[in-house]
Amino acid sequence: xxxxxxxxxxxxxxxxxxxxxxxxxxxxxxxxxxxxxxxxxxxxxxxxxxxxxxxxxxxxxxxxxxxxxxx
Amino acid sequence: xxxxxxxxxxxxxxxxxxxxxxxxxxxxxxxxxxxxxxxxxxxxxxxxxxxxxxxxxxxxxxxxxxxxxxxxxxxxxxxxxxxxxxxxxxxxxxxxxxxxxxxxxxxxxxxxxxxxxxxxxxxxxxxxxxxxxxxxxxxxxxxxxxxxxxxxxxxxxxxxxxxxxxxxxxxxxxxxxxxxxxxxxxxxxxxxxxxxxxxxxxxxxxxxxxxxxxxxxxxxxxxxxxxx
Numbered sequence: 001x002x003x004x005x006x007x008x009x010x011x012x013x014x015x016x017x018x019x020x021x022x023x024x025x026x027x028x029x030x031x032x033x034x035x036x037x038x039x040x041x042x043x044x045x046x047x048x049x050x051x052x053x054x055x056x057x058x059x060x061x062x063x064x065x066x067x068x069x070x071x
Numbered sequence: 072x073x074x075x076x077x078x079x080x081x082x083x084x085x086x087x088x089x090x091x092x093x094x095x096x097x098x099x100x101x102x103x104x105x106x107x108x109x110x111x112x113x114x115x116x117x118x119x120x121x122x123x124x125x126x127x128x129x130x131x132x133x134x135x136x137x138x139x140x141x142x143x144x145x146x147x148x149x150x151x152x153x154x155x156x157x158x159x160x161x162x163x164x165x166x167x168x169x170x171x172x173x174x175x176x177x178x179x180x181x182x183x184x185x186x187x188x189x190x191x192x193x194x195x196x197x198x199x200x201x202x203x204x205x206x207x208x209x210x211x212x213x214x215x216x217x218x219x220x221x222x223x224x225x226x227x228x229x230x231x232x233x234x235x236x237x238x239x240x241x242x243x244x245x246x247x248x249x250x251x252x253x254x255x256x257x258x259x260x261x262x263x264x265x266x267x268x269x270x271x272x273x274x275x276x277x278x279x280x281x282x283x284x285x286x287x288x289x290x291x292x293x294x295x296x297x298x299x
Contacts, residue, residue, distance in 0.1 A: 003223060006214035008291050011282035013275055020268035028179040032171040054271055056186060056256045059134070063182040066133065067126045068175050 014053065018046035023057050031064045097173035104164055116161070122174070123160075123181045124153040130185045138189050138255075139196045148192055152184035159184075190257025201262060202244070203252045206231070212250055226290050233284045238277055245273040 001009075023030075023046075030047055033040035041048035051058045093101065103115035127149035135141070140148060159180050167176055199205070209227060210217055217224040234243055245263075248254045249270070260270045285291045 003215040003220065004291065007226065007285075008282075010213060011278045011285070011291070013279045013282070017275070019275075020271050021266070024179075024183060026170075028171040028175045031179075032175045035175075053275075054256075056267060056271075060182050060186055063130050063133065063185070064175070064179055067130065067178045067182060068172075070126075070129065 014049040016046045016049040017053055018050050020050070020054060020057050023047045023050040023054070024060065027057075027061060027064060031061065031068055034065060035068055093169045094172060097169060100173045100177075101164070101167065104161070116157070119160070119177065120153060120157050123156050123177065124150065126178055127152040127156070127181050127185055130182060131189070134185070134189060138193065139198055140189055140192045141196075144192060144195070148185065148188045152181055152188055156181035156184045186257050187261070190255060190259075191261040193255060193258035194262060197254075197258070199252050199254060201248060201252075201254070201259075204247055205252050208253065209251055212253065222290070225288075226285065229285055229288055229290060230281055233281045234277075237280055237284065242273050242277050242280075245270055246277045249274055 026044060026047060030040045030044055032038075033043060051061050100115070100119070104112060104119065106112040106115070128146070130152075131140075131145045131149045135145060138145075156177070160177050167173065170176075209230070210223070213227075213230070215223045215226060217227050234246055238246060245259065248259050249256055256270050256274075257267060259265075260267050263270070282291060286293065
C-alpha cells in the first residue's frame, strides 16, 4: 500500500459508520452471527463500517469473539 | 471482590422467565439465575462469576502488549471487571431478549468492563502525558515518510495547518492526544470524563475535515464515500 493510500484509508470516513454506542449495543448479536456463519456485515453494515474504523471497538469485537470461541 | 457462592449482590427478580425463543443453554442459564431457590441461584451466580473471571483474565492477558498496566494490577483489573460485569448482568437479566446466546450477551459485559478499566488504569503508569504534542511522531502515525518524498512533507505541513487553524480547541486537543501522541482512546475518554463515542465522533469529524483540506490542495483524490 502506498503512502497516499495509507493516509487516505486513515482519513476516509464511511457515512454508514454507526459510532461506538450503537456498535457496542449489538456487539453480542454481531459476534454470534459471525461465529455461526451468518453474514453479520450484511445485516449490520453500519457496525461493520464502524469496526473497520474504530480501533477500540474492533478490539472489543476480537475480545468477545475470542471469548466465545474459547467457551 | 466477589467470591463464587457468595450471596446475591443485586436484586434479582425471583420469577420464572417469560417464554422466549431461546436455545437450551441460554434458557437454562436464565432459569437458574432467576430461580426462587436461593441456594440454587447463588450456585449459578458463582458459576457465572467464575466464567466471567476466566474470560477477564484471558482478555487482560491478550491485551497485555498494548497497555502499560502490568503484573498484579492487570490481574486486579480482571477481578474488578468480572465483579462489575456480574453486577450489571444480574441487574439487566430481565432485559435479556435472546437476540444472542446468553453467554455471548454476558461475556460482552466483561469485555467492555476490561476496556473501560484498562483505559482508567492507563494513567497510573502512562508512557506519555496528556498534551505532550509529540509532533515528530506524526509521520509514523500516518505511515508516511517526509524524507523520502517532498510530497509527503507538504502533506504533513497541511495536516498540521488544519489541526492548528481549522479544528476547534477541543477537536485539536483530542486529535493531538489520539493521533499525534498515541494515547489510547479509552484512556483519553477516562481522563476527560467522556464516553468513548464522544471521543470517536471528534476524531471522525477531524479526519473528515483534514481529508477535505488535503483533497482541496490536490494531495488526495475526490472525497468519495466521506460525504455525509
